[in-house]
Amino acid sequence: MAVPPTSHRIDPATGVLSSPTGRYEKRLAELAGIYADADAFAAALAERGDSIVYAVHEVRPAAARGDLIFGTTFMEPGRIGDEFYVTRGHIHARANRPETYYGEAGEGLMLMESPEGETSILEVRPRVMVYVPPLWIHRSVNTGSAPLVMSFCYPADAGQDYGLIARSGGMATRILADGTGWKAVPNADYRPRSAAEIDAILATQD
Amino acid sequence: MAVPPTSHRIDPATGVLSSPTGRYEKRLAELAGIYADADAFAAALAERGDSIVYAVHEVRPAAARGDLIFGTTFMEPGRIGDEFYVTRGHIHARANRPETYYGEAGEGLMLMESPEGETSILEVRPRVMVYVPPLWIHRSVNTGSAPLVMSFCYPADAGQDYGLIARSGGMATRILADGTGWKAVPNADYRPRSAAEIDAILATQD
Numbered sequence: 001m002a003v004p005p006t007s008h009r010i011d012p013a014t015g016v017l018s019s020p021t022g023r024y025e026k027r028l029a030e031l032a033g034i035y036a037d038a039d040a041f042a043a044a045l046a047e048r049g050d051s052i053v054y055a056v057h058e059v060r061p062a063a064a065r066g067d068l069i070f071g072t073t074f075m076e077p078g079r080i081g082d083e084f085y086v087t088r089g090h091i092h093a094r095a096n097r098p099e100t101y102y103g104e105a106g107e108g109l110m111l112m113e114s115p116e117g118e119t120s121i122l123e124v125r126p127r128v129m130v131y132v133p134p135l136w137i138h139r140s141v142n143t144g145s146a147p148l149v150m151s152f153c154y155p156a157d158a159g160q161d162y163g164l165i166a167r168s169g170g171m172a173t174r175i176l177a178d179g180t181g182w183k184a185v186p187n188a189d190y191r192p193r194s195a196a197e198i199d200a201i202l203a204t205q206d
Numbered sequence: 207m208a209v210p211p212t213s214h215r216i217d218p219a220t221g222v223l224s225s226p227t228g229r230y231e232k233r234l235a236e237l238a239g240i241y242a243d244a245d246a247f248a249a250a251l252a253e254r255g256d257s258i259v260y261a262v263h264e265v266r267p268a269a270a271r272g273d274l275i276f277g278t279t280f281m282e283p284g285r286i287g288d289e290f291y292v293t294r295g296h297i298h299a300r301a302n303r304p305e306t307y308y309g310e311a312g313e314g315l316m317l318m319e320s321p322e323g324e325t326s327i328l329e330v331r332p333r334v335m336v337y338v339p340p341l342w343i344h345r346s347v348n349t350g351s352a353p354l355v356m357s358f359c360y361p362a363d364a365g366q367d368y369g370l371i372a373r374s375g376g377m378a379t380r381i382l383a384d385g386t387g388w389k390a391v392p393n394a395d396y397r398p399r400s401a402a403e404i405d406a407i408l409a410t411q412d
Binding site: 009011012114122128153 | 208209210211212213214215216217218223265267271272273274276300302303304305306308310316318320321322326328329330333334335336337338339340341342357359360361363408412
């Protein structure tokens with residue numbers, strides 16, 4: 001028997017997706033070590049450590065191989081010092097799996113990094129589809145003053161790897177407030193990957 | 207080297223997707239044999255045979271396996287007799303590949319059929335995500351009086367098979383105008399698939 005079709009309404013104001021198979025949220029206290037300014041993070045933690053930074057609604061199919069996972073990401077606006085709220089970020093565990101992100105509400109960025117350490121930054125706006133190709137690390141950034149809501153779609157066998165970013169001391173680029181806009185600055189804690197690690201990622205097959 | 211990220215703006219009024227890698231359109235004259243009312247089709251053909259029924263913008267990546275194809279479908283409103291305009295419809299050539307369709311503008315239906323011949327009909331509206339699971343034949347129907355625009359996403363190795371529908375004399379269900387709404391009626395030309403053909407589709411692996 002084939003799995004039955006389903007439909008899901010997306011609320012662009014809240015990111016709520018009807019009939020999800022799962023939902024999770026990340027609170028500020030769970031994002032220790034992500035931001036540059038340790039003092040500002042400690043202060044924010046004391047003030048609003050249990051506040052939500054982002055929440056995900058998703059629909060995961062029963063079977064993995066060849067299927068799709070889709071859902072929404074809702075990100076609160078906010079900063080740690082000058083640094084905008086970001087998601088933890090990941091590369092797919094099967095590194096050659098891509099992802100699409102589609103702007104539903106708000107203003108933000110998709111911050112992406114190739115295995116070699118090249119940064120790519122694309123603006124997310126309503127009705128803008130961002131394609132994160134295979135092999136790119138990616139993280140969302142809310143650069144606006146309102147929630148950033150996106151819908152996403154990726155192969156069901158992709159998985160998430162958070163270790164690659166952690167081993168490099170974060171992503172090569174940070175996004176800071178700059179007047180009413182944003183600017184990209186180098187991450188002082190960043191340690192480029194070794195040639196062997198880069199080659200291993202680029203060699204991902206199947 | 208990793209393929210660079212890209213972003214694409216969707217115009218919900220026209221279905222135009224910026225920076226597509228491909229675009230195609232289907233004109234009425236290319237859809238012979240799809241509709242029930244042969245006389246009405248002949249009359250429509252004489253009157254507007256070269257008019258567009260639907261147009262697709264798409265982004266196809268270089269590599270297939272594990273990647274995604276995404277884009278938009280724009281459908282004109284219209285009818286052949288009482289039958290609403292539909293897309294040709296397909297099952298994926300790798301039949302166990304799914305697809306998501308997301309309403310951007312207009313009102314329509316996703317008309318779906320399992321290998322066994324079960325019909326599923328889900329309404330497409332702005333902000334509604336329809337999940338077409340693996341193994342389901344699917345066709346879009348514009349039941350409104352304005353263009354129906356959707357964005358879609360599916361695995362890059364899915365492919366399209368149009369023969370399965372043709373061999374069955376179409377899909378089991380047709381969508382007709384009913385006052386200001388729609389109704390589903392049996393397709394008199396439909397020939398159910400054999401048990402062997404059903405089994406072969408359900409056995410799709412990898």
